[in-house]
Amino acid sequence: MNEFPRWKVVSILVFLAALMALAIPSFLPEEQTNTWGAIPHPRISLGLDLAGGSYLLLEADVNDLANSRIDTMRDQIADAMKRATPRIDIGDISTRDGKISFMVRDVTQVDAAREKLLPLTGSGVGFTAQRDWDISVVDSTRFVVTPTKAGLDQAIDRAMSTATDVVRRRIDKLGTKEPTIVRQGASRIVVQVPGLQDPTALKELLGKTAKLEFKMVDENPADLEQASKGIPPLGTQLLPNSDTGGTILVKRSAVLTGGDLVSAKQSFKQEDNSPIVDFTFDTQGGKKFAKITTENVGKRFAVVLDDHVISAPSINTPILGGSGYIEGRFTVQSATELAISLSSGALPINLKVVEERTVGPDLGRDSIEAGVKASIIAVILVIAFMLVTYGRFGLYANYAVVINVVVIMGVLAVLNGTLTLPGIAGFVLTIGTAVDANVLINERIREEQRRGRSVIQSIELGYKEASRTIFEANATHAISGVIMLLLGSGPVKGFAVVLLIGICTSVFTAVTFTRMLVVHWVRRTRPAHLNI
């Protein structure tokens, strides 16, 4: 029985105390823990069913993206053939069964046409092995261009990461605290917004297409003076400037909109390697842009997203090629962000809410109250029951149960866990099952004592024999917990996390910790008989 030397006792106590200490910040108000600075203060966050809030599962319309991708490609092909020198005459162009097919009228131009197609249909990043589109020629003059799965997947992937960003930007505008927006699988986005009173506003925001506009900046001193009095002149408006702060006076009518844009991406300026944003208009937009920039050299235009000016660059030279770049005080990251929001002025892919769960704040509060009340009553009942059944050994088991509850909270906080309503049920259940370990041990001690073994032998055997059973029983229990964790959704996951943590910690508190207490007591009092 001498297996608890002082160092072991101390380390067990320190270990448990440390885990319990981790639970403390969760009980203090957030304002207080925030002032702790470098002292770690992990918190258990409340799930949406307790805090109130909305969970939305958005699914992208992948077919829609595939179709629009094919349409774009068809236009690009037609355009490329027209621009080729000599011009390649094509006809009978169609998009059917997810393929583009067209005929080259002159057989001698088939090779030239293929030359033109190759750069259009590659992955766009140099000469990699992967192709976005397969090209085949049937009946010697008919081209069939088929999207490859890899190409489509990549396009979906790009569209989804942009869409996720658009969604995040939009939700941030709601001013809610700690929304989480996570991509799930190939074509879904999970949005969780705690503490939201009205989910309809959120859904409307996500359903809307972001409005991107290019507007001319009004720098006429007279207009500016009038605007500074709070009355912008007719045909102008003051918009908040997210780039520099403050407001900026712009013409009310947009010269170009997001619909005129084909793409935008972050790149670097050749001269000084500073981050810039490259953008490309479609054919019509390019023409319009060329005209405007020619007429307005030296003036500024504003890039406006949802009525916020994100940048207001000066037009240094006329931009004729339908593409240009925006420079500003960019870091690589902010340039990338701007590029993303430019190219995602409109959602690149249609999103639909396929699952929605909203819990009002009142219900959440009621659930917490009820859950806490039930937990406290359960603990009291179990403690009383253990005490009248096992006496001193029951008391030790009760210490273990209470410590276990606090330790689970500590571990949950460290793991950044979320407490859900089923999670509270998990707590209550863990209280029930954690004492099972002590029941097994105590019953075994009773049994061994009945068989006529000495006090020390009974305790030794009781712990030893029961430990094996406890291990096996908990291992199987953990199997169902792990499966719930892997396959369960939100609240069920919260339940599984508490259950699994409880299984791990209860083995330690119910077996090791109580054994230490028992050994200490036996050594001190040397009882001749166990009242158990």
Add this chain to the structure above:
Amino acid sequence: MRLLKLVPDNTNFPFVSLRKWAFGLTILLTLAAVALVFARGLNLGVDFVGGLMIEEKFVTPPSTDKLRSAIDQLHFGEVRLQTVGTDGKTISIKLPPPQSSEKDATNKVVQAVQVAINKIYPDATFSKQDAVSGKVSGELIWKGILAVVLAVLGIGLFAIFRFEWQFGVSTVVAIMHDVLMTLGFFALTQFEFDLNIVAAVLTIIGYSINDKIVIDDRIRENMRRYRKMEMPEIVDLSVNETLPRTVMTSLTILLALFALLIFGGHVLRGFTAAMILGIFVGTYSSIYVSSSLLISLGLRAEPKADATTTGDKTERVAFKDIP
């Protein structure tokens, strides 16, 4: 201090002698449960059939007839109203998924329902809302079934790996019995069957297996200790020896669960009810399904001469040392 002893020392209930009767009863009940599930069906929540569920809280218990006719007039399809909670002030309103494929179709339905309710009961407040599309609900059903099947298989494999194959088979059969009985209970009571109930089923599986492992472990131990003893005797002895623990543990868990059932709020009620049933069913099946089945599967008290794991060896040595 005299301590409470719920089960007297050295009980000797002849559990095994009743097992033929119990088998009959078990099969009968299980068939009845399956028949109930097919005949009455489960009251599936929106998680599994798709659609809309709105929970409204009223200041005083409302008239469901008035609410029903008000919502019927909106023509959103079949309305199902249900009082949840004990005070009658919370009503859950279920509607099929909106027919229109518009992006904010669900939003419009919810708003229309809210307006209709507030016309009659201006103080009613929204407390919860779930909307699940048909596609997602299909996935959730599939995931739920997969989770239960994986849990049963995983635990069966564990039992086969740690014990003999007979333990694995008997445990899996017993767990399937537990799951079917739980489903039958939900078909009988028409309690709503939603995602939380799947978690409850998995927890029942966890508890039930826990209980079986304890008895199985004792059977294995007694098989080594009393090599000459007949299997029915060993099972009887083991079940009797573990009886105090079985009673104690199920009682403590039931205490905790009843606290949850009474004080835990209506959201968890179905979950807790399922768990309470599961404790009874699981305890019963430990004795009369899995342990009894071990006898029928021909498990013999003649362990192989060579112990397969080192753990077994040390255990046996330990027994010799103690007089």
